[in-house]
Amino acid sequence: MTSATPDHSGRILVLLGIRPDVIRCALILRLLKERLGDRCVFAWSGQHYSDNMKDIFFRQLEIAPPDLELGASGSTDGEIVASVIERLSAALVDIRPAATIFLGDTNTVMGSIACASLNVPIVHIEGCMRSYDWRMPEEKYRTVIDHLADVIYAYFPEYKRQGELEGLDSERIVVTGNPIVDILETYFLSGRIRLSDADRIALFADYGIGPDDSFLVMTSHRRENVENPDSLQRIISLAGESGMPVAFPASYRTQRTLQEFAIEIPANVHISDPIGYSELLELMVHSKGALTDSGTVVEEAAVLGVPCVQMRTATERPQVYDCGASVKFDPHVDAGADGRAEILAGLARRASGDWTHTLGDGHASERIVDDLCARLENDTFRGHAPDAMRRPIHRSYGTGTSGLGRS
Helix, strand or coil: CCCCCCCCCCCEEEEECCHHHHHHHHHHHHHHHHHHHHHEEEEECCCCCCHHHCHHHHHHCCCCCCCEECCCCCCCHHHHHHHHHHHHHHHHHHHCCCEEEEECCCHHHHHHHHHHHCCCCEEEECCCCCCCCCCCHHHHHHHHHHHHCCEEEECCHHHHHHHHHCCCCHHHEEECCCHHHHHHHHHHCCCCCCCCHHHHHHHHHHCCCCCCCCCEEEECCCHHHHCCHHHHHHHHHHHHCCCCCEEEECCHHHHHHHHHCCCCCCCCEEEECCCCHHHHHHHHHHCCCEEECCHHHHHHHHHHCCCEEECCCCCCCCHHHHCCCEEECCCCCCCHHHHHHHHHHHHHHCCCCCCCCCCCCCCHHHHHHHHHHHHHHHCCCCCCCHHHCCCCCCCCCCCCCCCCCCC
């Protein structure tokens, strides 16, 4: 396929690459496979590749293995992005999809550059989120793909407005609600992926937690937090001063930087490798609260009634503050012991879980799939056609006959 070829195979390609993608897209993938069969091609970039960062999520959420493994690799962001672009380009030539669907704001979504270069329509789920913290690579990635995308699924009207303020065409932005609500209702709150009592007790024991103990759960992976020794030390200090055991399934990057910075781990903080989705949710709902810099975890906590400390300078998810589910802790500000104590007191004041979240109604995945299938049937993915851009294009597409006379 060349950049001038308008035809396609009638298939759509879904490209994911990290475990939060799998979680949030589980129902979307299932519904697309049910409705489109082999016309929906599921590809995995390779950004996450170990069993506890990838395959366990497929098993727990009942997702069939990817139809295509790109096997992208690299030791830096630049190498990973380059590998995704190169390998996706070859796949696009072979598959000739009507559109390629991306989710989120990771290295994998930069594969959208391959789609743009080949004139393959781009769909972005989780569009127009903005933290306005330009230090974050995620902020740059989500901005790039939103401006390349032909179709954007934004969770809330607030996000759509953010896109419009950047000059994005409002007709390309569809408001859907947040699919994390669908996922929790379908898989966890229904009991479908709950652990047995015996498995839950064994899980807690791995962190030195008894069946009736009070404890917190913590995750931290964001580069601006864990690759800065001062911010990482403040995060560990907050956990250490909590007065109760802290279960900390830590990313491999976080474990590495803790060692590199020689940060002393308090006796009440119990670190493990990353764990599965069922296991993390069980820890959360039985805990006294979550400490996290994960966008997905703060949303899950809000839906599940778990009080949360959001360890971020700025967030693209302020809705968790609006409903009262989260309290802010900025790891880049030295609040001192008194400040950290106030943060923990704020967490304790939210222990009742007495709030009403506004993240969605449990039908976001269906809305997205309905819209995708309608666009596939009507061949209306393309959003960058000149007549659809609502821009003053007459100067660019003029006749070229004014000025010095007709040629």
